[in-house]
Amino acid sequence: MHDAHLSRTVSAQSLEDAGQWLLDLQTQPERFEDFDRWLHSDDEHFEAWAQVNRTWDTLGKQPATTQRHWPRRARLPLLAAACVSALAVCATLALSPGWRADYSTGTAQTREVTLADGSRLTLAPQSAVNVRFNESQREVTLLQGEVFFDVVHDAKKPFEVRSEDAVIRVLGTAFDVARRTTGLSVEVRDGTVGVNGQYRLAAGQRVWIDRQSGLGTPSTVVPAEVAGWINGAQFFENVSVAQVVEQLDRYQRGWIVIQDPALANKRVTGLYDMRDTQRALQALVAPIGGEVRQYSPLLTVIGSKKTVAEK
Structure with a gap:
């Protein structure tokens, strides 16, 4: 491959094209061969590609909620193509679930949170939750990503985890919940977990809830391997x-x-x-x-x- 790190001046058109490719490939991976032909068709394209990536990488060091779901446009102006548009940053903040979350994490970042009752949450990278605690309920809404829950037992106040795919109800246990593109996974390390009023999972059990059909597929897991991502x-x-x-x-x-x-x-x-x-x-x-x-x-x-x- 050509050396894309040499410093040279490139045209506004090449920068705009590079910026558009950076956005398009996220949602249209089948266009990779078209991108590859564009990249190799002119030495200037390598430098434009490198400049856009360096600028985007700089923005990537912003807080986690500025890194995903950038708005796509048919034709980006030069600044947007170079990934420095302040409007794009604001739009990303508004669209990301992490922007409205009580707790969230960024790329490659994990976070442990201790709740008011002593229960602990460990958030995987790019995860977000809202927490609602009062005299009668303990409730966490999983907005995106994956969370390991270590819940303090309270027979009078069940602990609920909600998402668009499931309602998970426990009294006190340790379990992992992960939202994926096509559904939701629940895995139990210790104790007992109820899912959607249909499944009762013990330690070493898990269920996959398919988003399209709503059907669950139970299976088993080694308890020690639940939430192995933490390590x-x-x-x-x-x-x-x-x-x-x-x-x-x-x-x-x-x-x-x-x-x-x-x-x-x-x-x-x-x-x-x-x-x-x-x-x-x-x-x-x-x-x-x-x-x-x-x-x-x-x-x-x-x-x-x-x-x-x-x-």
Whole structure:
């Protein structure tokens, strides 16, 4: 690949195109080959791509809620293409669940919160919750991401976790709740958890609630592996590559694009170090014929070896 770090002047059009590609690839990964052709069609495009990435990376060091869900436009002005538009920052703040949350985390950040009753929450990266405690209720709403709950027992005041997919009710227990793109997972380390009034989970049990159908799929899990992400490593069993990538994406700025849909749907089982996303991605896809390439610190592309081969 060309050296994209040489300092040189580039045209406003190239900067605008680079900014548009940075946004488009997040929602249209199937256009990666078009992007790759654009990138290699002119040496100036490499420098434009590098400049836009460096500027975006600078914005990425802002608080967590400024990093995702940027508004897309058909044609961005130069400043927006260079990712320094103050309006874009404000729009991101307004749209992000973390902006309205009582507690939230950013990329690769975890956070432990002790509630008024002594219960503890550990938030995974890019997670957000609201808390409502009063004389008659203990309630936490999971807005996004994943949280491990260690709940103090109180028979007179049940503890509830709510999300768009489920209502989880406990008295005192330790369990993990994760909102994914396609549904919600509940895993129990200790005690008993009720989910949607239909499932009663004991230690070592879990249930997946599919968002589209609303149906639950119970299974088992080793209790010690529940919320393993707190210590850096997370075990995945018979999940799609896309599900693992969705988790890893929370541990680095920018995006991980899966170019090959067939690869995204392949099922895997393994233990991955969430603190080293590039190494984890290599371990994830290499055994199934995939390859990982970084086009910048903000864009990692995964595909089969034939689809990501050098042009």
